[in-house]
Amino acid sequence: MLFNRLKPCLITLSALSVLSTPFSASAQDADKWRSGVSAIGELKYPEGFERFAYVNPDAPKGGTLRLSANGTFDTLNLLLDKGEAANGLGLVYDTLMVSSEEELSASYGLLAEAVSFPDDISKAVFRLRKEAKWADGQPVTPEDVVFSFEKTKELSTSKANYYAHVSKAEVTGEREVTFTFDEANNKELPQIVGQLAIVPKHWWEGTGPDGKQRDISRVTLEPVMGSGPYKVASVSSGSTLTYELRDDYWGKDLNVNVGQNNFKTISYSFFTDQDVEFQAFKSGTIDFRQEQSSSRWVKQYDFPAVKDGRITKEELPNVYRAAGIMQAFVPNQRREKFQNPNMRKALNYAFDFEDLNKTLAFGQFQRINSFFMGSELASSGLPTGRELEILTELKDQVPPEVFTAEYQNPVAGDPGKQRTNLLEAKKLMELAGYELRGNKMVNAQTGKQLDIELLIDSVGMERTVTPFIQNLKRIGVNATLRTVDASQYANRVRSFDFDMIVKLWGTSASPGNEQADYWGSAAADRPGSGNVGGIKNPAVDALVRKVIFAPNRDEQVAAARALDRVLLANAYVVPQFYRGFSSIAYWNTLVHPKELPEYGLGFPNAWWSASAGK
Incomplete structure (x- = not known):
């Protein structure tokens, strides 16, 4: 498995994508369906678990998380290789399965309530949750999954390479979609399919506010619609982008989401100059920073907000483990x-x-x-x-x-x-x-x-x-x-x-x-x-x-x-x-769980605003 959107000198804070192990199951045998899979050892959480252990189930909802990004963006269409996709689009879209930051290689159902495949791993069948819905209230369907897979391979060379051995996806039941593989016994294939971001077929094939047909093969700055916990609230091309928590998010009470998605709004400001970006953090207009410069980390974090405790500095090995x-x-x-x-x-x-x-x-x-x-x-x-x-x-x-x-x-x-x-x-x-x-x-x-x-x-x-x-x-x-x-x-x-x-x-x-x-x-x-x-x-x-x-x-x-x-x-x-550790600094406007997950920082999903609920 691989990291998402890795850049030189930068380790993403999201959890690792993980590999699944084969288990004997078929779409016809309900007792063979599994809600989670692991590559190394046994799953930590049994079917029907309450929540991930590291989250605060009582974390208040509200407040704003202000983040920065280096560079720019010119599209909200995450399926394309061309263009510069905006940061944070994963907040808008759910995947079939989601990884656990507490385990080296485990994932649990999100859009899919269960997955099944035969002993030779020649295919994988995902059963969607009947309650899964898009932001407009329409259900997430197997047709959406097939559409997402086909367009992903068509429009992204890098993802086409990644999914090269997934030969087809097809609807095989009212809530079931089957992925067929072109080689047997490749035990990673069911899991990487579970990472696929699912986009709404009906939305992309519909018309935009201007009355024109949408085109998924082109860049766009129209706020995209997904099934995830956030929606795109405002866009300023190449400059700022704001996401807003959806009160009607279908999956807010799922066990994999309890204690997470706590900020009411999450905004990104884009900077082409890293020194200007750092000054924005120092001034308090940015709440969180992952420092990439060792010299800056050693020499330039001696300003008043650090000295008086309004900014916390931490060196954490979690992601690197x-x-x-x-x-x-x-x-x-x-x-x-x-x-x-x-x-x-x-x-x-x-x-x-x-x-x-x-x-x-x-x-x-x-x-x-x-x-x-x-x-x-x-x-x-x-x-x-x-x-x-x-x-x-x-x-x-x-x-x-x-x-x-x-x-x-x-x-x-x-x-x-x-x-x-x-x-x-x-x-x-x-x-x-x-x-x-x-x-x-x-x-x-x-x-x-x-x-x-x-x-x-x-x-x-x-x-x-x-x-x-x-x-x-x-x-x-x-x-x-x-x-x-x-x-x-x-x-x-x-x-x-x-x-x-x-x-x-x-x-x-x-x-x-x-x-x-x-x-x-x-x-x-x-x-x-x-x-x-x-x-x-x-x-x-x-x-x-x-x-x-x-x-x-x-x-x-x-x-x-x-x-x-x-x-x-x-x-x-x-x-x-x-370096083997993440250098992070954040203002006292943010709070994270007392015990962070072993293999991640739980950021931003499990963090919350200090002002929320007050």
Whole structure:
């Protein structure tokens, strides 16, 4: 499973999406229906449970939560790849199932009261709740689910990749919809279908206030309608957006919603300048902030509101307990200059993590050394046991050092070590067919200087990546940094129009189909896929399938660790850094449950306004 809308240096506060386990059930056998599924161990909550343990069932309703977002938006249509979708649209739409932030991999019914599938997991049947309704009072139907699935695959390349093995959805009963899979025994498929945001077919096929036919294939700023707890109350294109709690929300008394959805209004203000965004928080016009800058967290949170207790600062590991993280510089192997692994290894020697950590992050970072950093899926030492057996099956297709050497990043941090690393980078570039002529690193055959443009979409990231650019220049590379707006950046990344970017991948405790999108050969040629580096490697493909089709947890962990080693050994990325905790700050206008969930912050759903009920 994967995180939602991950961005570099940012871990979302929502709970991880999770993987389900197979159970023997059929649509005809009512006693086989289940209201919740779990991948690791038993479900914490039995059928008919009262509420999640971490919520406050007496939390008052009311008040306003004012949030900020970096960038802009130009659409409220969340199904599209094109355009910049507004933050918070998940407040408007319900999904078939919802994850628990207290469990590593568990989900419970929301729009669907139950799910069922056969032993071979060739299909999954969801039974909708009869009380589920859209904001206009019409019932949520299987036809809506089919429409949502078909339009999602049609209009979003990234989601089409994610749901690639879900071949069709069809109405199979008054309140039942059946998803058919094109391969058996892929135990993740029922769960990822449960994540699907369901949109109203009749609304999208109707006419808008202007009397014109709506078009779900286009961007829109018309307030969209959903079945979720909030509605869009006001929109100012690219600037502000306000959601309002629905008094008539059909699911407000469901066990998975008790003690949640407490704010009367939730607003987003959008900022293109991160310093201006921070000033808005300091002034009290924004209530909550997740700080991404380590230097700001250390040096700039000494203003009066922090000192006198009106603002609380917390460092919380909760979200990271269930996350495997890789954040890295990613060279685009679709460009010939990055196809030689020696060139990619050279780039790692040019990155001085230790100096950056000392001067910019005040020692708060760890160097990433795994594609599943921070989780039990991360490889370490030399392969043994089942992991070694899996790798041995592919011995002729993987780098030999996978078996003989533990992966280690270069270490710098002082002028001497940095010089040594840059000399090693120069040697590796020479092995890749380049040579230093005068002060320029050039292609030995063509004489053309090596050009590398690093593309980013955040001015705030420039301080972090500029030292890397400067080190590349020191060995003769014509390295440049280009900062573009969010829309241009998204379009260029979708079409793989870049030399190098910064990318963050997040994986839940139960990796699955998203791994094929991240690293699989088929995804390398699909615009909008997660395989931004253009990896095409049959050994990686084989290991991804072992992860997806692992029959048990031990096999899944062993396969993931083997995959990790092969990805690292091929130097597909230059690993960056990891903190392992969320840095949050919030005004005393907000209250959160005394005990936050083990694997999340319960934000914003389980928090409430200090002024509500007064």
